[in-house]
Amino acid sequence: MNLLIASDSYKGSVSAYDAGEAIKKGILQVIPDADVTNVPMADGGEGTIDAILANRDARIHEVNVHDPLMNKISVTYAGITHQGKDTAIIECARSTGLPLIPEEQRNPMLLNSHGLGEQILDAVKQGYQHLIITLGGSATNDGGVGMLQALGWTFYNNKDEELPTQGNQVANVYRMSDDHRLPALDSCQVTIASDVTNPFHGTNGATYVFGPQKGATPAHLETLDQSLERLASLLSKHYGENIQTKPGSGAAGGLGGALYIGLQGTFEAGIDVVMDLTKLEDHMKHADLVLTGEGSLDQQSVMGKVPHGVAKLAQKYKKPIIGLAGRHDLELEQLNRFLDVVMSIQTEARPIEQAIQPDVTRKQLTVTSEQLMRLYRLGSAHSDD
CATH class of the missing domain: 3.90.1510.10 (Glycerate kinase, domain 2)
Known part of the structure; x- marks a missing residue:
């Protein structure tokens, strides 16, 4: 199974690379033999x-x-x-x-x-x-x-x-x-x-x-x-x-x-510049599932931010894509137009100062991606039946 992680940074918390590595850790805990590629993303800002x-x-x-x-x-x-x-x-x-x-x-x-x-x-x-x-x-x-x-x-x-x-x-x-x-x-x-x-x-x-x-x-x-x-x-x-x-x-x-x-x-x-320089399209062609994310998935995310750009590329190649975020809008209709699934990584109610601590963010990304893979594997098993 080939999985592609193309995440932005979680602003004020972890870099795009670290976010991807935390997600990768969760995936491998469920599917140890998965081929997981971490391609960090950005949209022109810091990082x-x-x-x-x-x-x-x-x-x-x-x-x-x-x-x-x-x-x-x-x-x-x-x-x-x-x-x-x-x-x-x-x-x-x-x-x-x-x-x-x-x-x-x-x-x-x-x-x-x-x-x-x-x-x-x-x-x-x-x-x-x-x-x-x-x-x-x-x-x-x-x-x-x-x-x-x-x-x-x-x-x-x-x-x-x-x-x-x-x-x-x-x-x-x-x-x-x-x-x-x-x-x-x-x-x-x-x-x-x-x-x-x-x-x-x-x-x-x-x-x-x-x-x-x-x-x-x-x-x-x-x-x-x-x-x-x-x-x-x-x-x-x-x-x-x-x-x-x-x-x-x-x-x-x-x-x-x-x-x-x-x-x-x-x-x-x-x-688009970052996707070109990182050859994301080549990685996308071989992916069975794509994960992306950023600190906040909201209305601004559909205005040229990382998840939107990655999702458009995923749609081009008809790849399922999941978006992870520190928070997301309650109104998910627009987000689900380009992301098949949108998930918050929050596992409990925490003050924002605690929630954005790097160790907390990394742990929550790992836990959330692990649970997603358990669900994905369960769905795949039933589809085979």
Whole structure:
């Protein structure tokens, strides 16, 4: 029997790989001779590189960059060979991620994306001409100004004074120049991996939708959104394309739009990128049963998250698929459109702080998957009769 585990991480608890290993343990307790393949998944947020590298070789590059508060930190990105090309995989969350900022310092008016630009700069200097940049989990809402500054763009205020790289300068941008942008960018192919389709600004844009979770107050939201609107106008005029009309431009506080229009990037769904890089389709073809999961299976799960992407692939090959989650919506109609079975792993009522403890999550994944396999084996025995 061939089983495929393609799980996301359980946010704040266990990685995608660890979740898969816990599920695998439960399966093997019931069917010891099962052929179980654990292929960790991600959708472009924190942990994407780890998920990709769990099943393939890579070159790891370490580089010193600035975090969103402009403190020096050391981060890594990965180099792989993909479709015959040397490809750098750069995770936005490693240099601009929300977990880098203490909760009491989360104020997007003070944070910038300079570090992501430094990661890109290093990769280009290393000779990479194909860049996959995963967006998700960012702390910033600067429209990509900090990133572009690190790559050679210059921005000016309303007095025509050059803006510094400290802080979030988007509210001060009135003019820009790309005369000194890194020339090697012209030879680069940039893939923007994201599960977000929000526009650059407006009520459904980067600021109003994602700003509050980054610490933005109502006053911040208005200022930032107006600033992104002005920046969008500036970029659109300079490059001859309306950035606001491009779905996904609002990803990661506007980094999606800056990568798209400044680096001529191409958007791809994060889960599709990860499935491609991990060769999930090849594994899917040989599976008798598929298990996927994430911390919360809810309405957002059908908007390009890992379980939805894995389930669509399972449906393509007519494979039964089970979804496991720390919690799921009571209204399961939408979830059951793409997952044959949806199960919560909770075995008793626990406070959330206890439920998300890694040891607890791993144990509950193992117990739940073991019981599922007992049920699956029982059903298979009756079908044989």
